[in-house]
Amino acid sequence: MRYEYLTGNIAIAEASITAGLKFYAGYPITPTSDIFEYLAKELPKHGGHVIQFEDEIASINAVIGASWACAKSMTATSGPGFSLMLEALSLAVITETPLVVAYVMRTGPSTGVPTRSGQYDVLQSTYGFHGGLVIPVLAPSTPQEAYDLTIRAFNISEMLRTPVVLLSDAVIAHTYGKVAIRERSEVDLIDRTKPSVPPDAYKPYDPVNGLVPPMACFGEGYNVLVESLTHDERGYYAPRTDVQRRLMWRLYKKIVENSGKLFDYSSTYLDDCDYALVSYGSTALTANVAAKLLREKGYRACSVKLKTLFPVYEDGIVNLLRGVKKVFVVENNLGLYYRELRGVIRDKEVVSVPLIDLDVPLPQEVVEVIKEWL
Amino acid sequence: MAVGHPLDPYLRTDRIPTMWCPGCGLGVVLGTLLRAIDRRIKEGLLKREHIAFVGGIGCTARMTLYPLFDSAHVIHGRAIPFALAVKVVKPEMKMIVVGGDGDIAAIGGNHILHAIRRNADILVVMVNNMIYGMTGGQLAPTTPRGLYTTTTPYGNPEKEINMVKLAAALGANYVARGSITHPHLLEQVFYKALVKQGLAFIEVLSTCPEIFGRHIGLRNPVDLYTELKKRVVVKTKPSVDESDYDWEKGFVIGEFVEKDEPGYIEIYRKYISKAFGGGEE
Amino acid sequence: MRLEILIAGRGGQGILLLGHILGRAIAKHTNLHILGSEIYAAETRGGDSRVDLVVADREEDADFIKVMRADIALFMHQLQLDAYRDLVRDGAVVFLDKSNVSSVPQRNWRIYLEPYTDIAEKEIGTSRVANLVALGHIVKVTSIVPPGAIEDVIKEVVSKEWVDINIKAFRYFTQR
Numbered sequence: 001m002r003y004e005y006l007t008g009n010i011a012i013a014e015a016s017i018t019a020g021l022k023f024y025a026g027y028p029i030t031p032t033s034d035i036f037e038y039l040a041k042e043l044p045k046h047g048g049h050v051i052q053f054e055d056e057i058a059s060i061n062a063v064i065g066a067s068w069a070c071a072k073s074m075t076a077t078s079g080p081g082f083s084l085m086l087e088a089l090s091l092a093v094i095t096e097t098p099l100v101v102a103y104v105m106r107t108g109p110s111t112g113v114p115t116r117s118g119q120y121d122v123l124q125s126t127y128g129f130h131g132g133l134v135i136p137v138l139a140p141s142t143p144q145e146a147y148d149l150t151i152r153a154f155n156i157s158e159m160l161r162t163p164v165v166l167l168s169d170a171v172i173a174h175t176y177g178k179v180a181i182r183e184r185s186e187v188d189l190i191d192r193t194k195p196s197v198p199p200d201a202y203k204p205y206d207p208v209n210g211l212v213p214p215m216a217c218f219g220e221g222y223n224v225l226v227e228s229l230t231h232d233e234r235g236y237y238a239p240r241t242d243v244q245r246r247l248m249w250r251l252y253k254k255i256v257e258n259s260g261k262l263f264d265y266s267s268t269y270l271d272d273c274d275y276a277l278v279s280y281g282s283t284a285l286t287a288n289v290a291a292k293l294l295r296e297k298g299y300r301a302c303s304v305k306l307k308t309l310f311p312v313y314e315d316g317i318v319n320l321l322r323g324v325k326k327v328f329v330v331e332n333n334l335g336l337y338y339r340e341l342r343g344v345i346r347d348k349e350v351v352s353v354p355l356i357d358l359d360v361p362l363p364q365e366v367v368e369v370i371k372e373w374l
Numbered sequence: 375m376a377v378g379h380p381l382d383p384y385l386r387t388d389r390i391p392t393m394w395c396p397g398c399g400l401g402v403v404l405g406t407l408l409r410a411i412d413r414r415i416k417e418g419l420l421k422r423e424h425i426a427f428v429g430g431i432g433c434t435a436r437m438t439l440y441p442l443f444d445s446a447h448v449i450h451g452r453a454i455p456f457a458l459a460v461k462v463v464k465p466e467m468k469m470i471v472v473g474g475d476g477d478i479a480a481i482g483g484n485h486i487l488h489a490i491r492r493n494a495d496i497l498v499v500m501v502n503n504m505i506y507g508m509t510g511g512q513l514a515p516t517t518p519r520g521l522y523t524t525t526t527p528y529g530n531p532e533k534e535i536n537m538v539k540l541a542a543a544l545g546a547n548y549v550a551r552g553s554i555t556h557p558h559l560l561e562q563v564f565y566k567a568l569v570k571q572g573l574a575f576i577e578v579l580s581t582c583p584e585i586f587g588r589h590i591g592l593r594n595p596v597d598l599y600t601e602l603k604k605r606v607v608v609k610t611k612p613s614v615d616e617s618d619y620d621w622e623k624g625f626v627i628g629e630f631v632e633k634d635e636p637g638y639i640e641i642y643r644k645y646i647s648k649a650f651g652g653g654e655e
Numbered sequence: 656m657r658l659e660i661l662i663a664g665r666g667g668q669g670i671l672l673l674g675h676i677l678g679r680a681i682a683k684h685t686n687l688h689i690l691g692s693e694i695y696a697a698e699t700r701g702g703d704s705r706v707d708l709v710v711a712d713r714e715e716d717a718d719f720i721k722v723m724r725a726d727i728a729l730f731m732h733q734l735q736l737d738a739y740r741d742l743v744r745d746g747a748v749v750f751l752d753k754s755n756v757s758s759v760p761q762r763n764w765r766i767y768l769e770p771y772t773d774i775a776e777k778e779i780g781t782s783r784v785a786n787l788v789a790l791g792h793i794v795k796v797t798s799i800v801p802p803g804a805i806e807d808v809i810k811e812v813v814s815k816e817w818v819d820i821n822i823k824a825f826r827y828f829t830q831r
Contacts, residue, residue, distance in 0.1 A: 003682055003683050004682065004683065005675075005678050005679035005681075005682035005683060005689070022463065023459060023462070023463055025455075025459065044646050044649065044650065045650065049462050049463065051458075051459075051462065053455060053488075054484050054485065054487075054488040055484060057452060057455075058452070058454075058455035058484070058485055058488070059455070061448065061449070061452040061455040061456045061459075062455040062456065062458060062459035063459065064448070064456060064459075065428075065446070065455065065456035065457060065458070065459035065460045066459040066460065066462070066463050068446065068456075068460065069459065069460040069463035069464045069467070070463070070464075071463045073459075087449055088449060088452065090449075091448055091449050142690060143690075171692075171720070174692065174693065175690060175691070175692050175720050176675075176678055176682075176689075176690065176691040176692065176693075177682070177689060177690045177691070177717075178681075178682035178683075178687075178688055178689050178717075179682075218426050218444040218460050218464060218467060219423060219424055219426075219444065219460075219464045219466065219467050220423065221423035222444070223386075223442050223443060223444060223445075224444045224445070225439075225445055225446075225447075226445065226446035226447065226448065227446075227447050228431075228447055228448055228449055229447065236389065236439075237439065268715065285690075285718065285719050285720060286719075288718055288719075289718055289719050292718075359721075360692075360719075360720060360721060362721065362723070363719070363723070364723075
């Protein structure tokens with residue numbers, strides 16, 4: 001392990017190398033291009049490949065292809081690029097393709113303010129693609145978390161054969177911090193389960209006894225089928241309600257039934273708290289300091305930073321906040337994740353604290369808003 | 375047990391019959407392609423576990439459902455980036471992209487353009503039936519000008535795309551046009567293209583009696599086949615300037631470009647090994 | 656221990672490099688934790704340049720990326736001093752480049768007023784290293800990081816032909 005002074009973006013790139021990234025495809029976009037540029041220089045030293053494609057659509061489809069060639073694969077983008085990638089993310093979901101998308105949010109809608117921040121795309125990151133399923137979404141708020149959660153994103157993608165979104169933003173992208181960089185031998189890395197049966201008995205979408213099918217790759221003689229159509233366990237197109245039901249429920253359950261395993265958070269003063277400031281990403285820094293300021297003023301406030309945004313671990317969140325009187329959801333948008341929590345927390349008041357700030361919102365502003373509600 | 379077809383070892387026989395309509399030209403394309411693959415495997419120049427089919431969406435892309443190789447039936451227009459990525463990670467693979475004129479030349483236009491520019495090591499087979507078949511007869515960029523389609527009910531005002539010229543202009547190593555009306559020639563261009571490095575682009579003129587035939591008044595498969603055959607002009611080593619694509623004047627088929635420029639993978643690996651002294655993991 | 660450090664000046668004064676060297680030295684060569692952010696105008700020269708650092712001995716106290724009540728501040732120009740002086744708390748240690756600051760506010764600060772730019776130009780040979788002269792002064796007065804750590808980082812991040820002159824500039828105060 002060694003310490004470095006890195007931005008959130010470079011921490012993501014470093015972590016992807018630690019996690020065993022072997023293929024990166026991308027298209028330049030602010031504020032993510034330095035992830036791309038860093039990997040273009042560094043990844044080939046580790047036997048990996050970095051290619052600039054003609055657009056984000058090609059990039060994500062290439063990432064899917066590379067994953068089926070056994071390579072751990074990633075792309076990074078921002079709102080306009082992620083919007084272009086949505087159709088292919090749907091393909092990655094139905095074909096159960098492990099991959100990681102580092103989504104560095106910037107101010108929107110549309111071109112917005114490309115260099116500045118916001119959290120407007122938090123719901124899009126998991127609900128944006130067609131097909132009504134859930135992609136796991138992890139949200140760091142510091143360079144160290146960007147590093148740690150990137151490795152976790154790869155592990156989840158391999159463990160559950162799913163795309164995973166690492167949801168950062170323009171603030172974290174360019175925030176510097178002390179980052180503990182670990183050697184590969186110092187981290188737990190998960191690789192996809194390979195088939196244990198001979199090729200003629202292999203079914204690419206048969207979960208055997210669990211929910212996640214073993215995955216063979218191209219070039220190994222398994223006659224793999226990557227199928228975008230509704231398919232049975234063999235990968236054969238099967239336009240039938242029973243097959244659709246079986247597939248949908250399995251794809252849903254393999255993510256949602258692992259909510260507890262995927263859940264990650266941190267908190268301050270939670271064991272002595274009336275007013276919880278729940279937040280995520282760069283705004284979690286704001287909420288955390290705001291909670292401290294409120295405590296200085298004599299309020300029993302605390303902060304809860306959610307590092308896993310999706311799937312929503314409903315029981316876990318309810319349990320976490322059971323001793324709290326009131327929940328404030330602090331975010332740099334019009335109150336989007338608030339809608340998720342409002343649906344989950346029914347036994348107490350949940351208040352949205354929607355902030356719109358091109359930069360990290362200042363804690364004093366949050367304090368001013370929340371004081372009205374205490 | 376009935377006597378099998380000689381190509382059965384290359385097919386997922388439990389998925390036959392195919393979903394293609396009677397009289398569709400795609401069976402000829404698949405048959406000739408598999409025969410060419412069989413010859414190359416028997417020559418020891420291709421390994422069956424290293425062959426992969428990738429298709430987007432459309433009747434042609436469904437060709438990925440039947441051969442017994444690694445296959446990917448992905449999303450509309452995006453087979454090429456998928457295939458190129460597999461090739462980059464596993465250069466031993468022979469990547470075959472199969473797509474219709476809509477899949478390759480319309481929605482996938484940006485990707486074919488850049489794949490050719492890169493001389494990406496992919497065999498692209500674009501089966502051109504001059505119409506959107508699967509979705510029921512809408513305009514394709516290859517539809518003859520003037521034709522009435524479901525989305526040009528007053529006649530197609532647009533000029534047709536000549537993909538042979540485009541592929542040649544952007545520097546593909548191998549550019550040919552074949553026709554399902556000439557299966558032996560078609561098999562021969564597949565046979566050649568299968569061992570080409572760089573990008574090999576093959577346009578295959580094909581028949582869609584169900585949809586295109588209906589539009590043009592030749593609903594009977596034999597009539598459409600005969601009509602297409604009449605309009606196909608076979609030339610030996612024609613120049614790109616001779617690559618006429620015109621329903622009225624005819625369609626020239628043959629091998630327009632045959633070069634041996636280094637493919638993308640070779641050049642890419644050369645740069646990497648130059649930087650790292652051959653030091654790939 | 657929790658310290659907020661504000662470094663500000665005009666584009667072209669080497670503010671970002673100064674902040675990066677200081678931040679990197681703290682992160683890599685001390686047990687302290689740190690978060691930091693940069694602001695710079697789109698134009699390379701003339702606009703605002705600002706580095707905010709939050710340094711703490713406990714990880715949970717390195718908790719924000721913007722200075723709200725700076726404990727240590729460096730202003731390399733009057734414009735940024737006027738713009739950001741309210742971010743500096745009473746009792747703070749404040750370094751001012753006398754070469755570019757004419758009006759010092761009446762505040763309850765511990766002020767160090769030195770002509771960093773003139774020193775760089777006359778004693779070191781180029782005004783371009785005024786930033787490192789100032790950094791040397793900060794390190795000398797605050798002892799926030801060992802001078803050797805800064806010199807190691809200079810060797811890591813500054814291009815070869817500029818290393819010696821940057822170290823010379825840095826040592827102007829540290830080796831007095």
